[in-house]
Amino acid sequence: MSQEAIVFTGSLETGQWGEVRKIGVPEVPAGMLLVKAVAYAANPTDWKHVALGMGKKGDVIGSDVAGYVEKVGSGVNGFKVGDKVGLTLHGNISSVNGAFQDYVLVDAPATVLFDGIDESKVLSPGSHGPGAIDSFEAAASAPLSLATMAVSFLYNSGIPMDKEANKDKTVLIWGGATAAGIYGIQLASRLLGVKVIATASRKHHDYLKLLGANVVIDYHDADAIEQIKAAGEGKFVYALDTVSDASTWQSLYDATKGSSPVTLDNLLMLNAGNLRLDPSRDNDDVKFKQTLVYQIVPESQGPIGFGINANKDLEAKYQQFSSNHWASFLQQVRTPALTVLKPGLLSANEALDLLRLGKTSGEKIVWRHN
């Protein structure tokens, strides 16, 4: 049996990423599920795999998908044929499996049940405001960002899931309107109960406050760092840079001066060596973390890259968290705005280019399989 997939054939320069090709439908090994795709979402990692030379020509593009469970591998509990699910996988590295194809093979623990999807709700191409996860498009928008934020806040932060104990703790999310930030704010405020200070363009402030941010500061303001320090009152225990370029990483460090000890995390493997350290600060009290979602994607999906190995401890903790908390959390969670492209695998080309050119703001790019 064969299926269609969009595979890398183009180049970074042309903006023409992929072409639709026929590939085989894999057998379903023990512990895995085969999911019939209904909707896809694009992530920056999909084009960055090409830019960083990690994705090669012929690899299937894509990391986020939502659809129906088509087949259940032996030994899998908790899923049955026909379940509505969303999943993230380490795509862009394999010629046989990625997210943007008809049938996606995925490890059961990396799959999330989305009972709240209304199958009759089909979002038309165009802009849609943020909302609940009640459509396949919304479900596709969530898995990678949510899993990434789970690694950052529930593992790297070291903050216990104890709202009472966390009442006086404050976290900073630089880039509150990234897809990661939108889910991170909700996770930090609802599950950890910490005070959240975020940065974002002014147009997003009301929405981010609705999601649980206590204070939102426009990062374009000349005195943004001073505003953050004042709002943080020296109580930052954790700060995450969801944008993770040289300047935002430096800003995160500068804005947390006065809070000690504090842990700084980012999503693009930055560390202390990427900072101008302030000699007047107690830098021994600043800890550095790097969040990489692929650490919780089972090894069966291929090499992680960046010289990093799978983290079994983290994978097990994520799976425990996922089975205990995702179901109730997902009933309340709100998505970014959704920009819906026209149906079909080829919309991946437009989606990746919008992300590469930095044209998204507080939104996820999603589209239907057909």
Ligand SMILES: NC(=O)c1ccc[n+]([C@@H]2O[C@H](COP(=O)([O-])OP(=O)(O)OC[C@H]3O[C@@H](n4cnc5c(N)ncnc54)[C@H](OP(=O)(O)O)[C@@H]3O)[C@@H](O)[C@H]2O)c1
């Ligand atoms: N390590 C991992 O496992 C992992 C996982 C997911 C993503 N990532 C990486 O994390 C980054 C974010 O991914 P994403 O999909 O969440 O992003 P995204 O939604 O594509 O980010 C777009 C947003 O970035 C915000 N932004 C741009 N420059 C900013 C700045 N200087 N300060 C604050 N906000 C700024 C904009 O906010 P405004 O609209 O407010 O201006 C915009 O809404 C990407 O680099 C991605 O590759 C890594």
